[in-house]
Amino acid sequence: MALNEESAEKRKSARLVIFELANMISVPMSLNAIVRLKVADAIWQGGSNAPLSASQILQRIASTGSDPENLQRILRMLTSYGVFEEHLTIESSPLDGSASARKYSLTEVGKTLVTDTEGLSYAPYVLQHHQDALMKAWPLVHEAVLDPTTEPFVKANGEPAYDYYGKQPEMNELMLKAMSGVSVPFMEAMLDGYDGFKGVERLVDVGGSAGDCLRMILKKHPGVRQGINFDLPEVVAKAPIIPGVTNVGGDMFKSIPDGDAIFMKWILTTWTDNECKLIMENCYKALPVGGKLIACEPVLPKDSDDSHRTRALLEGDIFVMTIYRAKGKHRTEEEFKQLGQSVGFSHFRAFYVDYFYTVLEFQK
Numbered sequence: 358m359a360l361n362e363e364s365a366e367k368r369k370s371a372r373l374v375i376f377e378l379a380n381m382i383s384v385p386m387s388l389n390a391i392v393r394l395k396v397a398d399a400i401w402q403g404g405s406n407a408p409l410s411a412s413q414i415l416q417r418i419a420s421t422g423s424d425p426e427n428l429q430r431i432l433r434m435l436t437s438y439g440v441f442e443e444h445l446t447i448e449s450s451p452l453d454g455s456a457s458a459r460k461y462s463l464t465e466v467g468k469t470l471v472t473d474t475e476g477l478s479y480a481p482y483v484l485q486h487h488q489d490a491l492m493k494a495w496p497l498v499h500e501a502v503l504d505p506t507t508e509p510f511v512k513a514n515g516e517p518a519y520d521y522y523g524k525q526p527e528m529n530e531l532m533l534k535a536m537s538g539v540s541v542p543f544m545e546a547m548l549d550g551y552d553g554f555k556g557v558e559r560l561v562d563v564g565g566s567a568g569d570c571l572r573m574i575l576k577k578h579p580g581v582r583q584g585i586n587f588d589l590p591e592v593v594a595k596a597p598i599i600p601g602v603t604n605v606g607g608d609m610f611k612s613i614p615d616g617d618a619i620f621m622k623w624i625l626t627t628w629t630d631n632e633c634k635l636i637m638e639n640c641y642k643a644l645p646v647g648g649k650l651i652a653c654e655p656v657l658p659k660d661s662d663d664s665h666r667t668r669a670l671l672e673g674d675i676f677v678m679t680i681y682r683a684k685g686k687h688r689t690e691e692e693f694k695q696l697g698q699s700v701g702f703s704h705f706r707a708f709y710v711d712y713f714y715t716v717l718e719f720q721k
């Protein structure tokens with residue numbers, strides 16, 4: 358191929374990539390639509406994953422007047438992102454006697470949206486990410502660059518996300534469900550691949566939400582006799598009663614209950630370096646010498662690439678910047694290590710037991 362032909366080809370593909378990127382909003386919005394319509398549950402009804410056409414799916418979920426063609430458009434597009442598998446079949450058509458019909462089953466990705474497997478669904482997480490208050494913040498991402506003192510969520514809604522959720526019982530409840538759905542599969546992987554709870558009797562979960570992480574740790578490690586689920590008062594007020602777990606309401610920036618070890622999952626990421634230091638200092642004070650802070654956080658790779666893992670972590674980083682703290686962030690392993698050292702933790706280890714979260718162990 359001549360040089361100028363080659364660069365013309367490159368320009369054509371570049372324009373295509375921009376089309377893809379600019380229209381990409383269709384992807385999360387359609388995913389949200391699929392969850393709202395409970396499409397995964399409809400396909401999975403009775404535990405079967407037999408391929409269904411859009412009309413058959415709608416017969417299971419929707420009221421009269423719904424449009425199978427529009428549903429099929431969404432299913433096709435999400436098939437290209439690996440959420441559904443498309444099956445082309447030849448079926449009789451009233452027009453010419455035969456036509457190809459598209460049917461859809463769930464891939465492993467699609468199955469994560471089924472809501473009848475208790476506690477394992479990612480559906481609430483998808484819904485939680487697309488609530489109106491969050492959607493209002495997204496057009497303001499550029500503001501996080503121009504003025505990082507106030508995150509886009511605050512600009513759009515007048516107050517920080519956790520304060521806002523606290524005043525909206527429905528948002529709070531959805532947040533609890535979203536966290537449970539995401540926590541359970543990770544905790545299973547973590548408890549298989551990490552054994553740092555040996556010898557711990559009293560374990561505090563900082564920002565423990567509904568207490569799912571503690572429930573699973575106590576089940577796997579009966580030596581942990583006392584679990585303290587520590588979170589904001591309005592959150593623990595909604596947390597279920599779990600045998601062996603005491604719900605304690607408070608503010609981690611003020612003080613943290615004492616424990617042999619402290620666990621936290623998905624906490625440091627949403628705060629600035631100085632706020633992280635304050636939380637970690639309070640952990641340090643609450644631990645005995647030799648005690649461990651076990652933090653599970655998304656950890657950014659040093660290099661950038663286009664793998665699913667790197668993209669999920671980098672996209673999550675922009676989510677944090679937009680919704681929680683303009684200077685809260687996904688960090689590299691080295692940045693976490695330095696945060697720990699700055700508040701006095703003498704040992705640090707990282708365990709890569711999952712693709713999204715890494716276990717970070719800080720020892721006093």
Ligand SMILES: C[S@@+](CC[C@H](N)C(=O)[O-])C[C@H]1O[C@@H](n2cnc3c(N)ncnc32)[C@H](O)[C@@H]1O
Pocket residue numbers: 519536537540563564565566587588589592607608609610621622623624
């Ligand atoms: C992203 S969620 C993580 C929940 C849970 N650790 C999990 O991974 O499933 C962050 C949690 O931190 C809690 N949180 C926020 N500010 C807090 C504070 N000042 N003190 C204690 N908990 C707080 C929130 O209520 C929420 O439950």
